[in-house]
Amino acid sequence: MNRPAAAALLSALLSAPAAAAPDLSPDALLRDHLWREVRQAPASRRPKVGLVLSAGSLRAVAHVGVIHALEDAGFPVDMVAGTSMGAVIGAMYASGLPPKRLRDFATSINVGSGNNLTAASLISLLLFDKLLSSENTELLLRKHIGGARFDQTLKPFACVAMDVYTGEKVIFRDGDVATAVRASMNLPGIFRPIEYRHRFLVDGGVVDYIPVDAAKLLGAEWTIASVTETDYTTSRPENVLESLLQVIDIRGSYLSREQRKQADFIIEPPVGDIGMFEDHRILEAIDKGAVMAAARLEAAKESLILASIPKLRAGWGPKEAKPE
Amino acid sequence: MRSLSCGVWKGHFLALWLGQPLLILLLMAGPARAWRLWGEPSDKKIRPVQELADARKSAEVVAALTPDFMQTLRGTDLRQAYVLKGDGLSALGRVDEALGVYQLGVRLFPKNVDLLTRQGDVLHSTGLDEQARAFYLRALIYEPRHFGAHLGLAEIDRRLGFFDRSASHYEIALETLEKRADVWRSYAETLLAQRDWTTAELAIARAISLDGQNADGHVLTAFARRAQGDLPGALAALDEAQARGAGVGARRARALWLVEAGKPAEALAQADAVLKEVPGDGAALWARARALISLGRDSDARRVLANLADPARFDLAARAARGLGSALAAPGDPR
Numbered sequence: 001m002n003r004p005a006a007a008a009l010l011s012a013l014l015s016a017p018a019a020a021a022p023d024l025s026p027d028a029l030l031r032d033h034l035w036r037e038v039r040q041a042p043a044s045r046r047p048k049v050g051l052v053l054s055a056g057s058l059r060a061v062a063h064v065g066v067i068h069a070l071e072d073a074g075f076p077v078d079m080v081a082g083t084s085m086g087a088v089i090g091a092m093y094a095s096g097l098p099p100k101r102l103r104d105f106a107t108s109i110n111v112g113s114g115n116n117l118t119a120a121s122l123i124s125l126l127l128f129d130k131l132l133s134s135e136n137t138e139l140l141l142r143k144h145i146g147g148a149r150f151d152q153t154l155k156p157f158a159c160v161a162m163d164v165y166t167g168e169k170v171i172f173r174d175g176d177v178a179t180a181v182r183a184s185m186n187l188p189g190i191f192r193p194i195e196y197r198h199r200f201l202v203d204g205g206v207v208d209y210i211p212v213d214a215a216k217l218l219g220a221e222w223t224i225a226s227v228t229e230t231d232y233t234t235s236r237p238e239n240v241l242e243s244l245l246q247v248i249d250i251r252g253s254y255l256s257r258e259q260r261k262q263a264d265f266i267i268e269p270p271v272g273d274i275g276m277f278e279d280h281r282i283l284e285a286i287d288k289g290a291v292m293a294a295a296r297l298e299a300a301k302e303s304l305i306l307a308s309i310p311k312l313r314a315g316w317g318p319k320e321a322k323p324e
Numbered sequence: 325m326r327s328l329s330c331g332v333w334k335g336h337f338l339a340l341w342l343g344q345p346l347l348i349l350l351l352m353a354g355p356a357r358a359w360r361l362w363g364e365p366s367d368k369k370i371r372p373v374q375e376l377a378d379a380r381k382s383a384e385v386v387a388a389l390t391p392d393f394m395q396t397l398r399g400t401d402l403r404q405a406y407v408l409k410g411d412g413l414s415a416l417g418r419v420d421e422a423l424g425v426y427q428l429g430v431r432l433f434p435k436n437v438d439l440l441t442r443q444g445d446v447l448h449s450t451g452l453d454e455q456a457r458a459f460y461l462r463a464l465i466y467e468p469r470h471f472g473a474h475l476g477l478a479e480i481d482r483r484l485g486f487f488d489r490s491a492s493h494y495e496i497a498l499e500t501l502e503k504r505a506d507v508w509r510s511y512a513e514t515l516l517a518q519r520d521w522t523t524a525e526l527a528i529a530r531a532i533s534l535d536g537q538n539a540d541g542h543v544l545t546a547f548a549r550r551a552q553g554d555l556p557g558a559l560a561a562l563d564e565a566q567a568r569g570a571g572v573g574a575r576r577a578r579a580l581w582l583v584e585a586g587k588p589a590e591a592l593a594q595a596d597a598v599l600k601e602v603p604g605d606g607a608a609l610w611a612r613a614r615a616l617i618s619l620g621r622d623s624d625a626r627r628v629l630a631n632l633a634d635p636a637r638f639d640l641a642a643r644a645a646r647g648l649g650s651a652l653a654a655p656g657d658p659r
Contacts, residue, residue, distance in 0.1 A: 022513065022543050024573020026607035027640045033580040033607075034644065036550075069485050072518065287486075294485020302640055309647040318620035 031298065034305045037312055039074060045315055046308040048078045050220025051093075052212050052263060053086030055185075055205030055252065056228030057245075057276035058285070060085035061106040062269040065289025066226040068099035073297050075224075076304075079156040081214035083204040086226075087159035087184035088141060091177050094157035095145040105144060106286055110279040134191040138182040150174045158214040159184040160204030164193045169207040171214045189244045209252040210259035222307045224300060225263035226289070229253055231272025245276060265303045267296050370401040370408070377408045385412035403433050410442055422446055430459075437463040441472035453480045471500035475507065478514070487518040505535035512544050521552050539570035546577070555585045572601050579611035588618035606632065606641025613645070617652075626652055 023029075038046050051070070053063045063086055070077065082090030092102055150157060150173055158173045161183035172180035175197075183194045183201035193200035208214065215223050230249040237243040260266060269292040271285045376384045389409040397405050406429030413422035426443040433439055444459035457480055463473040478493035494511035501507045508531035515524035525548050532541040546561035559581060565574045575598050582591035592615040598608035609632045616625035629652065632645035 022540060022547065022573075024543070024571070024577060026576060026605055029573070029577050029580055030607040030610055030640050030644070033584065034640075036584065072485070072487060074519065290486065291484045297485070302643075305640075306643055306647050309644060310651040313617075313648060313651040316614065316617045318618060 031301060031305065034309075035301050038301075038305055038308050039076065041308070041312055041315070043078070045311045046076070047221035047304070047311065048219050049076050049304065050212075050215030050218060050223040051077045051080045051090070052210060052215050052223050052225035053080065053082035053090045054210045054225065054227045054229065054256070055084035055086055055203070056230070056271075057085055057187075058109075058279060058282065059228040059230065059271040059274045059276075060089065061109070061282050062228050062271045062285045062289030062292075063089045063226045064099065064102045064106045065286040065291070066267055066269065066293040067093055067102060068286075069290050069293035069297060070224075071099050073301075075297075075300070077155065077224075079158075079215060079218040079220055081158045081160075081211045081218060081220075082184070083160045083208055083211045083214075084185040084187075086211075086228075087181045087204070088137070090159065091141060091148075091153070091157060091181045092144055094153040094155040095148055095177070096154040097144060101144075103286060107282055109140075109282070131192040132190055134182055134186045134194070137185060138178045141178040141181055145177060148177045150177055150180070153177065156218045158211070158218050160208040160211045160214050161186065161194075161201040162204055162207045163199040164188060164202045165200050167207070169204065170199060170201065171208075171211070171217055173218065187245075188248070190241070203248075205252050206248060207255065208259070209256040210263065212259050212262040216262075222264045222304055223262070224265045224267065224304075225260070226293075227256070227260070227266055227268045228271050228285075228289075229256060229268075234273050235275065264307065265296075265300050267293050267300070269293075368401070369397055370404050373408055374404065377411065380415070382412040382415040385409065386416065403429070403436055403439070406432070407438050407442065410439075410446075414442075414446065419446055419450060423450075435466050437467045437470050437473065440466075441470060441476060444473065444476045448476050448480060453483065456480060469496055469499065471497045475501065479510070482510070482514050482517070487514050490514045491518065491520075503534060505531040505538060505541065508534065509538075509540055509544055512548075516544070516548060516551065519551070521548055524548050537568050539565040539568040539574065542568060543570060543574055543577075546574075546581075550581065550584075555581060559585065572598060572605075575601075576605065576607045576611075579608055583611055583614045583618065586618070588615035591615040592619070606637070606639045610641045610644060613648070622652055 051067075054060065056062075063082075067089070080090040080094040082088070089102060089106070092105065097105075156173075157177070158171055159180050161170050161172065161180070162168065163170055170183075172184070179194075179196060183196055184204045186192075186194055186202045188202040188206065191202070193202050195201075204211070209229070210225050210227055212223050212225060229252070232246055232249050232253070235242075235246060237246045267289075269285070269289040271288050274281050274285055373385055373388045376388060385408050389405055389412070394402065394405050394409075406425055410422045410425040410429065413419075413425060423443065423446045426439055426446060429436070429439040430443055440459050440463035444456040444463065447453075447456035447459065456476060460473040460476045460480075463470050467473070474493040474497040478490045478497060481487075481490035481493060491511065491514050494507065494514060498504075498507060498511060508527050512524045512527035512531065515521075515527060525545070528541055528544045528548060531538070532545070535541065542561050542565035546558040546565065549555075549561055550558035559578065562570075562574050562578045562581070566578075575594060579591050579594040579598055582588075582594055591611055595608040595612040595615065598605050599612070602608065609628055613625045613628040613632065616622070616628065626649065629645040629649040632642055633649050634642060
C-alpha cells in the first residue's frame with residue numbers, strides 16, 4: 001500500500017465513530033438492579049403485567065414491533081388483551097408464536113387477507129349492500145394457532161367485540177379463539193355481523209379501542225398498552241368507505257381518551273398516517289413499533305419497577321441476608 | 325514453425341491496427357475518466373498536510389487547507405484535502421464546519437465512500453440518524469463491505485433497538501476493524517442486549533486480549549457474568565475493572581450487586597465509599613437503604629430513604645425511595 005493510501009486508511013480508522021462505554025450512571029445502574037429484582041421475583045411479588053393491543057387495522061401490525069422489543073428486553077407479560085387487528089396479533093402471541101413468526105405473518109398479509117374481497121364482491125357491496133364475509137380471518141388464524149381455545153393459550157388472552165344489536169361490549173375469555181378474534185375484527189359496514197352465542201358481533205374497536213378493561217378482567221394489575229390510533233387530521237376521505245372508516249376512527253379516538261388514562265404505560269408508534277389499504281407500508285409500521293418501544297423501554301421498566309416496589313419489599317427483610 | 329510465427333505476427337499487427345483507434349476513441353470519448361487507466365492525477369501537494377494530520381496536528385491541518393490552497397489541488401489530492409479538513413475540524417470540535425466541508429466534498433466526489441461515511445458520522449454524532457443512515461447506505465452501494473458505513477449503521481440500529489441488525493453490521497465492520505477493542509466492546513454490548521451471553525463473552529474476551537488494561541472490558545465481563553447468574557464472578561470482574569482504574573461507576577455497581585449477592589454489610593461499606601466520593605449519589609443511597617433493611621435496621625433505612633426522597637429530586641432513586649418509604653411506613657410492616 002502506498003503512503004497516502006496507508007495514511008488515508010489510518011485516518012479513516014481513527015475517525016470512525018467512537019464506541020459507547022457501559023452506562024454506569026446512578027439511574028442506569030439502579031434501574032438495572034431493580035429490573036433484575038422485578039424479573040427474578042416470583043409472580044406473587046410483582047404486579048401481574050397485562051399487554052394491551054389496540055385496534056387500528058393495518059396500522060396495528062406495529063404491535064409486532066412492540067412485542068419484539070419487549071421480548072428482546074425480557075419484559076414480563078403475564079396476559080394479553082386485544083381488539084380487532086390487536087386481537088389477531090395478541091391471539092398469536094398469547095398462543096406462543098415467537099416475534100419472528102409474528103413478523104412473518106404480518107408481512108404476508110395484504111388488503112385482501114382475512115376477507116373475500118374481490119372485484120365482484122366489492123361491486124356487490126357498493127351496488128347491492130351485500131356485505132363481505134370475514135370467514136377468511138378465521139381460516140388465516142387457524143393456520144397459525146389451530147383450533148386453540150382460550151384456556152389453551154400459553155398466556156391468558158381476551159379480545160373484544162361489539163353486539164351490533166344491543167351496542168354492548170363483549171369480552172371473550174373462553175371458547176374458540178379464532179371465532180372470537182374474527183368477531184373482534186369484523187369491521188361494521190364492510191363485513192356481515194357474525195352470529196355467535198346468540199349475538200350479532202362486529203369489530204370491538206367501536207366500543208373498546210384500547211381494551212385495558214379486558215386485560216384487567218384477566219387479572220392484570222399493571223398494564224402496558226400499544227396504541228395505534230389513526231391521525232385523522234391528516235386524512236381526507238374521498239369515498240363512502242373512507243368516510244365510514246374515518247367516522248369509526250374519530251369515534252374510537254374519543255372513546256380511547258378515557259382508556260388511555262386507565263393504562264399504566266403507553267407505547268404509541270407513529271403510524272397514524274398509515275391507511276388501512278396501504279399494505280406496502282407494513283414493514284415500516286413494524287419497524288416504527290419496534291423503534292418506539294425501544295425508545296420507551298427504559299421508562300416502561302421504571303414504571304413497572306415503581307409499581308412493584310411495595311410487593312418486592314416483602315422479600316427484603318433480614319432473612320434474605322446470607323452468612324458472610 | 326515458420327507459419328506459426330507468421331500467424332503470431334499477423335495477430336499482433338491486427339491487434340495494433342484495431343487497438344490504436346480504439347484507444348484514441350476511448351481517450352477522446354471520456355477524457356474525464358481517462359485517468360482511470362493509470363490512476364488519478366496527483367501533484368503530491370497534499371503530502372505535507374497529510375503528515376500534519378498523521379501527527380494529529382488538527383489545527384495546523386485546518387490552517388494549511390485554505391480555500392486558495394485547495395483550489396490548486398486536483399484528483400486524489402483534492403479529495404483527500406476535503407477528508408483531512410473535515411477530520412481536522414471534527415477533531416477540534418467544530419462539527420458544523422466539518423459537516424459543511426464533507427457536504428461540499430460529497431457534492432464534488434459523490435461516489436467517494438470516505439466522504440460519504442464521514443458525513444454520515446457527523447450527522448450520527450449530532451443525533452440525525454435518519455440522514456446519517458442515508459449516507460451510510462449510499463456508501464455501501466459503492467463499497468458493500470465498507471467498515472465505516474457498517475459501523476455507523478451498527479450504532480444507529482443499536483440505538484433504535486434493532487439488535488440483530490446491529491450485530492450483523494458490527495460483524496462486517498470487525499472484518500476490517502479487528503484490532504479495535506472498543507468496537508469489540510460495542511459489539512459485545514449489542515449481544516448482551518440480545519441476551520446472547522456466550523457470543524458476548526467471546527467478543528469481550530477478544531476486546532480484553534486487544535486492550536487488557538481498559539476497565540470497560542472487565543465491566544462488560546461483570547455484566548455478562550451477572551446476567552448468567554454468576555454474581556461472585558461478576559463481582560470479581562468488577563474488582564479487575566477497579567484494579568485497572570475504573571471510575572466510581574464500577575464501585576456504585578459493586579454496592580448494588582453486593583445487595584443482590586446477599587452481602588449487606590459489604591454493600592453498606594461499598595455504598596459509604598461511593599458516598600464519600602459522590603455525596604448524595606442516588607444509587608449508593610439506595611444500596612445503603614436496602615442493605616440496612618436486609619440487616620433489620622429499618623429505622624436507619626427510613627432515615628436514608630427520607631433523605632433520598634427529597635421532593636426536589638426526580639431521579640429514579642428518589643422516586644423509588646418515595647415508594648419504598650411508604651411501604652416501610654405502612655401499617656403491618658414486618659419490622
